[in-house]
Amino acid sequence: MSAALAITAPAIREASLLRLLTCGSVDDGKSTLLGRLLFDSNAVLDDQLEALDKDSRKFGTHGDERDFALLVDGLSAEREQGITIDVAYRYFSTPKRSFIVADTPGHEQYTRNMATGASTAELAIILVDARKGILPQTRRHSFIVSMVGVRHVVLAVNKMDLVGFDQGVYDRIVAEYIEAVATLGFTSIVPIPLCAREGDNIAGRSPRTPWYRGANLLEYLENVTIAPAPDQARRLHFPVQWVNRPTLDFRGYAGTVATGTVRAGDGVTVLPNRRRSTIARIVTADGDLAEAVAGQAVTLTLTDEIDVSRGDVIVHDGSVMQARKAIVVRLLWMVDRPLRAGQGFIVKIGTAEANAEVVALRHAVDIHSFQNQQADSLPMNAIGVVDLTFDKAIATTVYGRDRELGSLILIDRMTNQTVALGTVQDDTPRQANDNVRGRTVLALVGAAGSPQRRRLWSSVSRKVVEAIVLFLVVAVLSRNGWLALAVTAANVLLRPATDRAAAWVWRHLSADATHPAVSGHAD
Amino acid sequence: MRGLTHLQRLEAESIHIFREVIATADNPVLMYSIGKDSAVLLHLAIKAFYPAPLPFPLLHVDTTWKFREMIAFRDQRAKELGCRLIVHINQDGLRAGVNPFASGSRLHTDVMKTQSLKQALDRHKFDAAFGGARRDEEKSRAKERVFSLRSAEHRWDPKNQRPEPWHLFNTRKRAGESVRVFPLSNWTEADVWDYIAQENIPVVPLYFAKPRPVVERDGTLIMRDDDRMVLRPGEKIEMRSVRFRTLGCYPLTGAVESEAATLSDIIAEMRGSRSSERQGRVIDHDGGASMEQKKQEGYF
Numbered sequence: 001m002s003a004a005l006a007i008t009a010p011a012i013r014e015a016s017l018l019r020l021l022t023c024g025s026v027d028d029g030k031s032t033l034l035g036r037l038l039f040d041s042n043a044v045l046d047d048q049l050e051a052l053d054k055d056s057r058k059f060g061t062h063g064d065e066r067d068f069a070l071l072v073d074g075l076s077a078e079r080e081q082g083i084t085i086d087v088a089y090r091y092f093s094t095p096k097r098s099f100i101v102a103d104t105p106g107h108e109q110y111t112r113n114m115a116t117g118a119s120t121a122e123l124a125i126i127l128v129d130a131r132k133g134i135l136p137q138t139r140r141h142s143f144i145v146s147m148v149g150v151r152h153v154v155l156a157v158n159k160m161d162l163v164g165f166d167q168g169v170y171d172r173i174v175a176e177y178i179e180a181v182a183t184l185g186f187t188s189i190v191p192i193p194l195c196a197r198e199g200d201n202i203a204g205r206s207p208r209t210p211w212y213r214g215a216n217l218l219e220y221l222e223n224v225t226i227a228p229a230p231d232q233a234r235r236l237h238f239p240v241q242w243v244n245r246p247t248l249d250f251r252g253y254a255g256t257v258a259t260g261t262v263r264a265g266d267g268v269t270v271l272p273n274r275r276r277s278t279i280a281r282i283v284t285a286d287g288d289l290a291e292a293v294a295g296q297a298v299t300l301t302l303t304d305e306i307d308v309s310r311g312d313v314i315v316h317d318g319s320v321m322q323a324r325k326a327i328v329v330r331l332l333w334m335v336d337r338p339l340r341a342g343q344g345f346i347v348k349i350g351t352a353e354a355n356a357e358v359v360a361l362r363h364a365v366d367i368h369s370f371q372n373q374q375a376d377s378l379p380m381n382a383i384g385v386v387d388l389t390f391d392k393a394i395a396t397t398v399y400g401r402d403r404e405l406g407s408l409i410l411i412d413r414m415t416n417q418t419v420a421l422g423t424v425q426d427d428t429p430r431q432a433n434d435n436v437r438g439r440t441v442l443a444l445v446g447a448a449g450s451p452q453r454r455r456l457w458s459s460v461s462r463k464v465v466e467a468i469v470l471f472l473v474v475a476v477l478s479r480n481g482w483l484a485l486a487v488t489a490a491n492v493l494l495r496p497a498t499d500r501a502a503a504w505v506w507r508h509l510s511a512d513a514t515h516p517a518v519s520g521h522a523d
Numbered sequence: 524m525r526g527l528t529h530l531q532r533l534e535a536e537s538i539h540i541f542r543e544v545i546a547t548a549d550n551p552v553l554m555y556s557i558g559k560d561s562a563v564l565l566h567l568a569i570k571a572f573y574p575a576p577l578p579f580p581l582l583h584v585d586t587t588w589k590f591r592e593m594i595a596f597r598d599q600r601a602k603e604l605g606c607r608l609i610v611h612i613n614q615d616g617l618r619a620g621v622n623p624f625a626s627g628s629r630l631h632t633d634v635m636k637t638q639s640l641k642q643a644l645d646r647h648k649f650d651a652a653f654g655g656a657r658r659d660e661e662k663s664r665a666k667e668r669v670f671s672l673r674s675a676e677h678r679w680d681p682k683n684q685r686p687e688p689w690h691l692f693n694t695r696k697r698a699g700e701s702v703r704v705f706p707l708s709n710w711t712e713a714d715v716w717d718y719i720a721q722e723n724i725p726v727v728p729l730y731f732a733k734p735r736p737v738v739e740r741d742g743t744l745i746m747r748d749d750d751r752m753v754l755r756p757g758e759k760i761e762m763r764s765v766r767f768r769t770l771g772c773y774p775l776t777g778a779v780e781s782e783a784a785t786l787s788d789i790i791a792e793m794r795g796s797r798s799s800e801r802q803g804r805v806i807d808h809d810g811g812a813s814m815e816q817k818k819q820e821g822y823f
Contacts, residue, residue: 017529045796071662086684088665089658091711098529100709112686119688148688241539242546246575254571256539256690285573295527297538297571310546334686348691351546409691416695421688 017098018221021117023145024127025137026106029158033127033196034090034103035068040203040218043092044071068197086110087117096222106137111381112334115144115421119407122226123152125217130163130193134176140367143383146184147330147423149403152224153181154217155191161198165208183370188224192217231400236260236268237321238314239350239395239405244299252283252299253308255351258404260316262300263291270306271313271395272323277302311352313395313405321405323393328362328427329408330385331378335419338377339384345410345419352394356410360387385425399423467492530718534567537706539690540669541571541653544704545578547694548651551704552644555581555608557593558770559726560655560707563715566724567706568653569604580607582643582652586635587612588623588772590748596727609647613639623774624752631772641677650701659711669708675699716790730789732766732781743777768793 022030038044044052048071056067090101102117118124124145128138145153155177163169174191181189192201193209194217200206203218215223237258244252262268266279282289283299292298300314308314315321333339339358347356364375364384378384399406410420467488475484527535544551553568555561565581572578583597601608616634623631644652658665668684670692685693696702707715719726737744738758745752747760752774754760765778766789783789 017532086666086681088662089709090665091659091709116686116688242542244572244575250574252574254542256535283574285570293526295532295535297535297542299573346695348693351543403689407689407691409686409688409693411693411695416693416697418685418687418693421686421691 016096017100018123018224018226019100019102019121020123020125020221021102021104021114021121021145021150022125022127023104023114023118023141024106024156025129025132025135025141028106028127028129028132029069029196030106030127031069031071031103032067033125033156033158033194033202034101035071036196036199036202037101037218038071038090038092039068040199041092041094087113089117094218094222099221108137108140108381111140111144112332112421114141115148115332115334118145118150119148119421121145121148121150123154123221123224124150125154125156127156127158128173128177130157130159130169130173133173134180136367138177139180139370140381142181142184143365143367143370144332146181146186147332147383148407149229149399149423151185151187151229152226153186153189154220155189156194156196156217157191158194158196160193160200160209161195165193165200165206167209167211170212187227190214190220190224192220229400229403231398233259233321233397233401235316235319236262236266236314237319237397237402237405238262238300239352240308240310240312240314241351242310243308250301251305252301253314254297254299255314256297256404257292257294258350259294259402261291261293262298262314264288267317268302268314269317269319270308271315271321272393273307273312275306275308276317277304277306279303311350311394313350313352315395321395321397323395324390325393326359326387326389327396328385328425329388329422330365330383330425331410331420331422332383333378333380333420335412335417336380338379339386339420340377341386344413346413347388347390347394347408347410349394349396349408349424350405354390354392354394356391357389358386359389362386386422388422396424398426463492530714530721533710533714534570534718536690536709537567538571540692540704540706541568543692543694544651544653544702545572548702550647550649551579551651551653552582552609552647552649553577553579553653554640554655555583555597556655556770557583557589557597557727558655559715559719559730560657562724562726563710563718564653564655564707565600565604565606566722577604577606580609582609582611582647582649584636584640584643585610585612586631586639586772587617588631588635588774590727590729590746590770590773590776592729593727593770596725600725609643611639611643611646613642622751623772628775631775644677644701650696651704652701653704653706655707656705657707657710657712657715667705667708669705670694671703671705672696673701673703677701713790713793716786716793720786720790727770729767729770731785732764732783732788734762735765735778736760737763737765737778744780745776746773746778748773 022034024030052066052071055070056065086105088103090103092099102121104114104117126138126142126145128134142153155174157170157173160170170193177191178189192214193212194201196202200208201212201216204216237260239255239258240253241255244250244254262279262282264279264282267276268279269276280301280303282292283301289298302308313321331339339361341358341361344355344357347354361375361378362385363372364378364382366373367383375384395405397406406424408422408424409418410422411417412419470491471484471488474487475481478484553564555565569577581601597608613635616639621631621634656664656667658667663681666681668687670685670687671679672685673679694702718724735746737746738752738754738760740755740758744763744765746765763780764782766781766783767776767778770776781792783792
């Protein structure tokens with residue numbers, strides 16, 4: 001499998017790009033894991049390795065051994081304290097995929113940097129120290145990850161060497177985590193037992209976890225498929241970024257398509273003023289395009305001379321998108337001074353800015369239970385739901401429909417600091433339940449094409465074949481179809497119980513024999 | 524984002540960043556350092572504002588020790604593209620006789636690059652400066668924001684950077700403050716070369732191998748570009764087939780022995796390489812965190 005190369009041919013690299021982040025509590029080994037991933041995919045070059053060995057002797061925490069965390073902790077304060085302060089972006093490729101990894105800090109103090117790394121990610125690796133299990137920070141990071149719309153999680157149970165690669169410890173952590181995040185709506189949760197420092201299950205199967213049958217980390221990252229968000233808008237959202245007026249004859253609206261596809265001739269409405277026109281041209285330096293899709297930076301011209309400026313949003317006629325002066329937002333508050341109702345800020349949504357006021361703090365979210373709580377202020381790193389009003393209408397939509405126009409930052413008017421990030425919520429109760437039910441089923445059977453789904457199918461088909469064979473054998477031997485049917489049915493019904501009993505016996509036998517490798521069924 | 528190639532996504536993201544600056548800054552400038560990253564940066568800037576002409580000037584901070592071929596290339600490109608080019612030289616440093624041989628790489632870089640850049644930004648009152656830095660170049664750059672706020676004294680505070688979630692850049696600043704903006708943040712060296720090949724962007728010929736006069740000094744191959752480089756006893760000039768992976772002041776830039784004379788040759792050579800592009804940079808090796816320190820002091 002992963003005979004990975006540092007740099008591969010462009011045609012292959014362009015096949016797909018996965019953006020992910022690593023997160024988890026302090027000292028769970030995030031930087032070590034990422035350093036190890038870079039090393040195992042041959043993305044660390046000789047002179048960097050030489051510098052690493054030198055640094056390892058100076059700052060390292062493992063004697064003269066290589067300390068892979070020093071590959072990614074680039075600030076001197078980080079190296080001295082042995083912690084990650086700021087999000088670092090790392091780039092590596094294998095023959096199958098390119099990766100952009102945000103390595104984010106575990107300290108609660110730097111939660112804002114963790115959230116920043118999560119905001120553009122498609123998948124999160126959440127690390128847990130096998131000795132410590134699920135910590136408050138594990139829950140907080142899981143919540144933030146789900147808040148910004150990441151739907152795929154790898155639960156990396158790290159430092160397995162320090163618990164003797166004990167499957168029981170691993171199983172307990174996995175079960176506890178799955179229960180803890182049951183309400184967060186992840187599409188998939190894939191647990192993997194790791195020892196990042198020594199490379200177990202990073203790029204190959206570890207001989208020290210024979211009970212683990214799943215994919216190793218790199219293999220999984222290379223193969224996971226990320227489907228677009230189920231509710232994502234399919235029609236055009238085009239926030240106008242800059243008006244391009246080089247001559248009296250040309251007036252173009254530069255911007256990046258947020259959702260949907262725009263074609264010359266499309267009938268459009270410009271929000272917030274709801275003026276209507278038609279797309280005349282899609283201009284780029286490489287010539288006019290017939291259409292532009294989400295993510296493309298283009299310049300649109302319209303057939304009519306209407307007033308359009310930065311912050312306006314061009315949508316297809318009949319779009320449900322609206323300009324609004326009041327919205328409900330889930331906020332992550334990021335500075336020392338607490339947030340209270342009545343405070344005023346500058347809000348930035350897409351390319352629009354306005355004065356905004358937090359008129360009410362509806363509730364805070366308890367980071368342990370994920371339940372809503374009454375609160376009259378939000379301290380730093382807390383999450384809450386607020387009512388926000390603007391001094392002018394801004395085109396915006398629910399975050400699940402459009403990550404670009406459903407997200408915002410709040411800026412302090414005095415200091416110009418970015419004090420909060422937020423996602424626009426649906427403030428009208430509607431048929432949200434349909435989606436929730438779909439996701440729960442998906443979490444059990446796994447997404448289409450995922451290893452979880454494949455495992456499910458293989459186990460179901462194995463059981464069907466077993467049942468048929470058993471029926472035939474008994475039927476031929478006894479020449480009694482009814483007896484065969486009864487035996488087969490008994491087997492199907494009683495098997496889970498006998499399996500569990502056998503596993504229990506084995507676990508106790510093996511514990512007595514201090515032989516951790518033999519511990520019954522794993523899957 | 525479906526349907527777009529990796530390079531198309533990077534290109535769009537960079538264009539978005541350029542436009543965000545022009546929409547919010549009063550007086551931007553593009554830091555043009557003549558190398559391959561600057562070539563890509565300039566190409567993207569022109570695309571971002573098409574059909575309008577480039578709405579800001581180029582600034583080159585000249586240390587007077589750049590390769591002569593770089594200077595010729597710079598002047599030719601500016602003329603071809605019709606861009607306004609500002610060349611700034613720190614006259615105080617020149618008068619004081621600061622140079623990479625007598626003063627050492629550290630002092631030379633500080634006076635002729637870092638201080639000189641600050642002089643130029645102050646003199647022209649630029650409030651936003653585009654740079655071609657990439658996060659994959661160096662560890663402390665991996666932590667840099669796309670929009671990096673600098674105090675009125677041009678200092679960078681790595682512990683107090685503004686969060687940049689999604690593509691929501693906080694472009695606000697107080698009087699005297701400025702931003703350094705890095706549209707190539709998410710590009711890698713391989714992306715830069717692939718894009719140069721795809722878009723047919725001209726680059727300085729020094730990137731291509733050819734026989735050049737080099738001196739081996741302290742384990743590095745230095746190309747003797749003019750007679751200001753005095754040979755030490757025992758040193759001799761040899762003609763070797765060399766090229767450069769990065770370009771800077773010639774006494775501080777190591778050449779690599781190579782036969783790669785075309786774009787496809789150098790892309791192939793880079794893919795097979797086991798060393799990073801900054802290996803040839805003398806200043807990066809002044810100490811583990813030396814780049815971070817230079818950046819705090821205002822280095823690009």
